[in-house]
Amino acid sequence: MYLYDHPGGKYVLEECRGKEIGKYFYGAYSLDDNIKVHKHSFVAGKIMKKIAIAKLKLPMDIDNMVTFGGEGKGDGRDHSHELYNGHFKVTRKDEIFKGVYRVTFSNENNHYKIVLPGTSTFGRHYLIHSESQKVSRYYTICNSMNSEIYPVYINNIDRLIGNSRDEKLSLDNVDDITESLQLTIKFYEQSRKGLTRLLANVQDEDEFLVSKPMGKGLDLSADSITGTNLVFLGGTGVLPFLDFFVFLARMIISEKSPSDKIINNEEFEPFFKHSSFKVYAYYPNANEAVALDLLVKISDLFSHFKEEERFSFTPVFTRQGGDRLNDQKIYEFLDQASRASDLKNIWVCGPPKMNNMFQRLRKTIERKYEGSAVDIM
Numbered sequence: 575m576y577l578y579d580h581p582g583g584k585y586v587l588e589e590c591r592g593k594e595i596g597k598y599f600y601g602a603y604s605l606d607d608n609i610k611v612h613k614h615s616f617v618a619g620k621i622m623k624k625i626a627i628a629k630l631k632l633p634m635d636i637d638n639m640v641t642f643g644g645e646g647k648g649d650g651r652d653h654s655h656e657l658y659n660g661h662f663k664v665t666r667k668d669e670i671f672k673g674v675y676r677v678t679f680s681n682e683n684n685h686y687k688i689v690l691p692g693t694s695t696f697g698r699h700y701l702i703h704s705e706s707q708k709v710s711r712y713y714t715i716c717n718s719m720n721s722e723i724y725p726v727y728i729n730n731i732d733r734l735i736g737n738s739r740d741e742k743l744s745l746d747n748v749d750d751i752t753e754s755l756q757l758t759i760k761f762y763e764q765s766r767k768g769l770t771r772l773l774a775n776v777q778d779e780d781e782f783l784v785s786k787p788m789g790k791g792l793d794l795s796a797d798s799i800t801g802t803n804l805v806f807l808g809g810t811g812v813l814p815f816l817d818f819f820v821f822l823a824r825m826i827i828s829e830k831s832p833s834d835k836i837i838n839n840e841e842f843e844p845f846f847k848h849s850s851f852k853v854y855a856y857y858p859n860a861n862e863a864v865a866l867d868l869l870v871k872i873s874d875l876f877s878h879f880k881e882e883e884r885f886s887f888t889p890v891f892t893r894q895g896g897d898r899l900n901d902q903k904i905y906e907f908l909d910q911a912s913r914a915s916d917l918k919n920i921w922v923c924g925p926p927k928m929n930n931m932f933q934r935l936r937k938t939i940e941r942k943y944e945g946s947a948v949d950i951m
């Protein structure tokens with residue numbers, strides 16, 4: 575059994591069983607403080623392909639999200655399995671929060687749909703790869719951070735909850751097919767190598783490969799999220815969930831005030847009426863808080879409709895006196911949430927210290943709260 579042949583030991587495989595392991599496989603993340611980040615070799619990739627039991631097929635709407643314009647098209651071969659869609663250059667970088675940049679990747683041969691009505695992109699990511707430097711990293715699909723779309727959401731919610739904006743902007747008016755892909759990326763001063771460092775110092779001639787959307791995405795089947803869901807996020811860890819939270823905002827608007835719908839052909843998802851989401855986001859301070867204004871507005875929107883039980887957002891500013899999580903606090907949150915209805919998902923996406931804490935408690939939590947699942951992104 576490969577468990578015993580794995581050069582990184584069996585612990586890693588056991589901990590990853592049934593999980594999405596791309597981020598560990600491609601490097602840049604460690605499962606545990608005691609395990610060094612490992613960059614898998616070409617040979618490891620071949621072994622993985624040999625022992626894989628199946629390959630996940632992307633939902634159709636995601637597959638259609640990227641359309642080939644030139645490269646790789648029309649040669650009669652099936653390209654659907656290919657990871658990369660051509661070479662991209664970084665054409666723009668804008669600092670949108672302290673240390674966090676909106677990075678625009680462009681490739682005139684590819685066109686992206688940036689407004690998708692469904693849920694299938696949520697929690698998925700692109701793998702960006704530099705061939706020259708041989709480094710890769712996951713970055714989240716976060717369409718709501720797009721420079722054209724973000725203000726549409728802010729404006730619409732503001733108008734609905736009675737703040738002064740007056741235009742009614744619909745996403746149907748946003749040009750949703752673009753040649754460029756905007757990703758939101760935090761640059762860490764201390765990082766000396768890796769893809770984020772490369773992007774921080776990107777040169778005009780640098781080229782990158784971008785994968786099709788990857789990962790298993792959020793499981794939004796009614797069975798798995800009917801009940802109370804807790805979400806613990808840290809810093810840019812809000813990004814993998816932002817499109818989903820915005821989607822919840824669109825749903826509550828469609829339900830409570832249908833004439834104000836932001837997307838006309840929006841359809842209700844079966845889970846929406848019977849699940850609630852309590853979000854705790856840990857930021858150093860308000861100036862470094864990615865998407866804080868949008869998240870606060872979404873929570874104001876639910877309060878406006880007196881539906882704060884269905885979505886609440888609590889930001890905690892750790893450098894301004896806010897308490898970090900510890901075991902006791904985590905159990906307090908879980909106990910409190912489980913009193914209202916069955917605890918379902920505990921989603922976590924934060925800095926390693928936060929993730930490791932949940933990794934350590936995962937099995938105990940899942941035993942204590944029957945039917946719950948801790949998922950560390």
Ligand SMILES: Cc1cc2nc3c(=O)[nH]c(=O)nc-3n(C[C@H](O)[C@H](O)[C@H](O)COP(=O)(O)OP(=O)(O)OC[C@H]3O[C@@H](n4cnc5c(N)ncnc54)[C@H](O)[C@@H]3O)c2cc1C
Nearest residue numbers: 713714759760808809810811856857858892899924925951
């Ligand atoms: C699938 C996936 C996709 C990702 N996509 C992106 C992306 O597109 N762009 C991007 O920039 N990053 C992305 N990341 C990276 C990830 O979101 C961040 O590395 C991580 O969330 C840390 O963010 P940060 O550096 O902003 O946090 P920090 O600023 O280091 O920390 C945020 C806050 O958490 C607090 N904190 C630390 N430990 C604890 C604790 N135990 N309890 C409570 N609070 C604590 C800190 O005090 C701080 O206030 C992705 C990660 C994954 C897994």
